[in-house]
Amino acid sequence: MTDLDLYLEQHGGRFEEELCHLLRIASVSTDGLHGAELREAAQWIARQLQDVGLATELIETAGNPVVYAESPAVAGAPTALIYGHYDVQPPEPLEEWLSPPFEPTRRDGNLFARGTSDDKGQLYTHLKAAEAWMRVRGGLPLQLKFLIEGEEEVGSSSVSQLIVQDPQRFACDVVVISDSTQFAPGQPAITYGLRGIAYFELKLAGPKHDLHSGSFGGAVTNPANCVARMMASLVDECGRVQIPGFYDDVAPLTDRERGQFAALQHDETLFLQQVGVDGATGEEGFTALERRWARPTCDINGLYGGYQGEGAKTVLPARAGAKFSFRLVPHQDPAKIGSALRTKLEALCPPGIQMELIAMHTGSPVLVPLDSPYLTAASRAIQHGFGCPPVFTREGGSIPIVTLFREKLGADSLLLGWGQEDDNAHAPNEKFNLADFHRGIRASAHLWNELQHARP
Ligand code: BES
Ligand code: MN
Ligand code: MN
Secondary structure (H helix, E strand, O other): OOHHHHHHHHHHHHHHHHHHHHHOOOOEOOOOOOHHHHHHHHHHHHHHHHHHOOEEEEEOOOOOOEEEEEOOOOOOOOEEEEEEEOOEOOOOOHHHOOOOOOOOEEEOOEEEOOOHHHHHHHHHHHHHHHHHHHHHHOOOOOEEEEEEEOOHHHOOHHHHHHHHHOHHHHOOOEEEEOOOEOOEOOEOEEEEEEOEEEEEEEEEEOOOOOEEHHHHEOOEOOHHHHHHHHHHOOEOOOOOEOOOOOOOOOOOOOHHHHHHHHHOOOOHHHHHHHHOOOOOOOOOOOOHHHHHHOOOEEEEEEEEEOOOOOOOOOEEOOEEEEEEEEEEOOOOOHHHHHHHHHHHHHHHOOOOOEEEEEEEEEEOOEEOOOOOHHHHHHHHHHHHHHOOOOEEEEEOOOOOHHHHHHHHHOOEEEEOOOEOHHHOOOOOOOEEEHHHHHHHHHHHHHHHHHHOOOOO
16 A cells, blocks of 8 residues: 555545535536536635645636646646536436435445536545645646536536637646546446537427417417427437438447447346336447447437426417437537538428527537557556456547547547446436545546656
């Protein structure tokens, strides 16, 4: 055991208490109602980084503040930029939480609260690893830059603007992100691929107010019927997207990669059981991992229109709509998908309906090269922290800013997820395993050691 590991063991209890403080702050970014809590979370993280001894700044933006901190450059060693987000998803539905979402609670070795896994608990591991180096060794073996934002769950627009305006400030050799998952309990992973996303809202407006469906139905176009028909036209019963040209740029899975996916021990029956379904549909000829990691999708995220209350009301609603998103894979282009979608929906919109299609946010799909020395360094650090080497996975979620790091900073990201697939991210009863929290801190502390000598 190294002096660093000893420090982490001695201070582990305090790290948990500190994380609980951050988790009590309801920094929800989605609804625009939690500006004060978002600021409080940013300030709290900034104070922590300051206390660790890093040069820290709370950068004001048009949206939520961005926390930035850096340690001095180290001659001959690379610079690593650690990215994470302090904003969280809304906790609703509240009645499904076994303990309140912003009162962190320990059960069965897990810490339950909104943001434990996505992403407060994960990002915090890197702060504590930096603290250990500063306290035990009096400095870091390479330059670290922390970039912690509060708009990841709503598209990262403010932090993206900062990077575009002043890429020099965030210049680095490699980016480190812990905002994804391990392959399974006891099986850590390095993620080399993420899906992209293109998110839309379709708003349909019909008559100037709701109408009696008996008096008017049949002669006035019903926006709710329309939204159902238009949405159903986008994707078939197997999940095959029905937009002309949608698959043109999809990189086919190679036999080599399919072999690698198949070599991962993945039990599809168990997977469906964990999700709570007795069967599934999906694209013909693809395994569940292939469908989730390397195939594009179209999913409705919300659907509205008409009477939602108890009992039956015979109404022809004046308005209806849908929120929906496509997960994209290399080399699909979110902008190209957006314009093909618009053409298709406009052609389907019948007389008597005003259609509005709002493009909400996009993110490009990501594949990071597997032959990087930084990846080798990360594998060794994970082996140290978790006691076994990582497997290499792709994942279905999206972190849009990864593409910007490549384009503006020329740096690839190490996606070192400490979470688990059943952490309930974005769902009730979000959790983070406390053993994984401490293993993640240990892996991070060793990552700084391994990275200092890594050179492309
Ligand atoms: N941490 C997730 C991304 C993620 C999820 C990575 C699962 C790997 C596996 C992130 O906070 C997130 O939720 N991203 C959004 C995208 C954003 C544009 C709203 C997502 O994937 O829906
Ligand atoms: Mn996240
Ligand atoms: Mn998220």
